[in-house]
Each structure stands twice: as C-alpha cells, then as structure tokens.
Amino acid sequence: MSTRRIYSAPDLARAEQAVAAAREVGLDDDCLSLVARSDIEVGAVPDEMKQADTDMLPAAARGAGLGAAAGAVAGLAAMTFPPLGLTLAGALLGGGAAGALVGSWASALAGASIQEPERRKYEAEIEAGRVLVVVDADDDRQAHLRAPFDQLGLVQLEVDGHATPQA
Incomplete structure (x- = not known):
C-alpha cells in the first residue's frame, strides 16, 4: 500500500x-x-x-450535472410563456445544455483556484524558501x-x- x-x-x-x-x-x-x-x-x-x-475536473463534472438539472428546470419555466414558443423537448434540451455549459465552466474556474493540499498546509515552509x-x-x-x-x-x-x- x-x-x-x-x-x-x-x-x-x-x-x-x-x-x-x-x-x-x-x-x-x-x-x-x-x-x-x-x-x-x-x-x-x-x-x-x-x-x-486541483479540483478542476471533478468540479467541472459536478457543475455540468447540477447545471443541466437547473437548466432543464429553467427551460420548463420558460416554456410557460407562450410567446417564446418552446416545445417540451426544446425547453428541456436547450435549458439542460445551457445549464451544463454554464455550470461546468463556473465550477471548473472555482475548482482550478483551489491550491493543492501540501501547498496550503506547509505554506510557511514554502515561503521560507524550502522545497x-x-x-x-x-x-x-x-x-x-x-x-x-x-x-x-x-x-x-x-x-x-x-x-x-x-x-
């Protein structure tokens, strides 16, 4: 091990x-x-x-899933406005795809900013010039x-x- x-x-x-x-x-x-x-x-x-x-790739995957779900719900809500002319499939697919894109992009950016654990834990050692x-x-x-x-x-x-x- x-x-x-x-x-x-x-x-x-x-x-x-x-x-x-x-x-x-x-x-x-x-x-x-x-x-x-x-x-x-x-x-x-x-x-x-x-x-x-970093947490970039796992965060992007989580963001895509959550964003797709939120986007599908938003698409359904948008379908209630008749002037938009959305069908059920269009609302679910369009909203889900848009939500997945935005969710994965935002989550990947946040995940990439998280430092590796050793860098955070031993910041004083590193800043003192040790490797x-x-x-x-x-x-x-x-x-x-x-x-x-x-x-x-x-x-x-x-x-x-x-x-x-x-x-």
Missing part, C-alpha cells in the same frame, strides 16, 4: 538530490513531486515534477529513503505541519 510522506529540503539542489536517491530505490516520476515557492518552481523545477492537484519533496511509495521503499534523506538534511513533516525527527 502506498503512503504519502512529505519532506522539507533546505534548497532546490538537495531536493533534486533527494529525487535522484528516490529514483535509485526504484521510484518513478509518478511517485515524486516537488512543491516550492513560485519563483523557484518557474525557473528550476521541471513541469513533470510539479504537483498539480517540499512529496513521495508516494510503499513503506519498504520509504524505509530505504530514510538514510539518504537524512544525509541530505531533509526533514519529514507531520500532517499538522510540525517537523518531526525520522525514526
């Missing part, structure tokens, strides 16, 4: 060395990501290593990383954001 552990590296060079050590124990780039201050990420962190967890190394791996591989990460000066962070010594 894969667990997520987050380590704080004092600088980008040591974070990159930590990634190299993780690759040596058999982890691929899908299991690793780096989170840093925007000026560090833009200039030095490769795109495939950046973490990009987070996020490792998703089983406990055996995590144990193999302990010694090289200690040598590099990485500190494992707890869920509440306080540093803890590695066992």
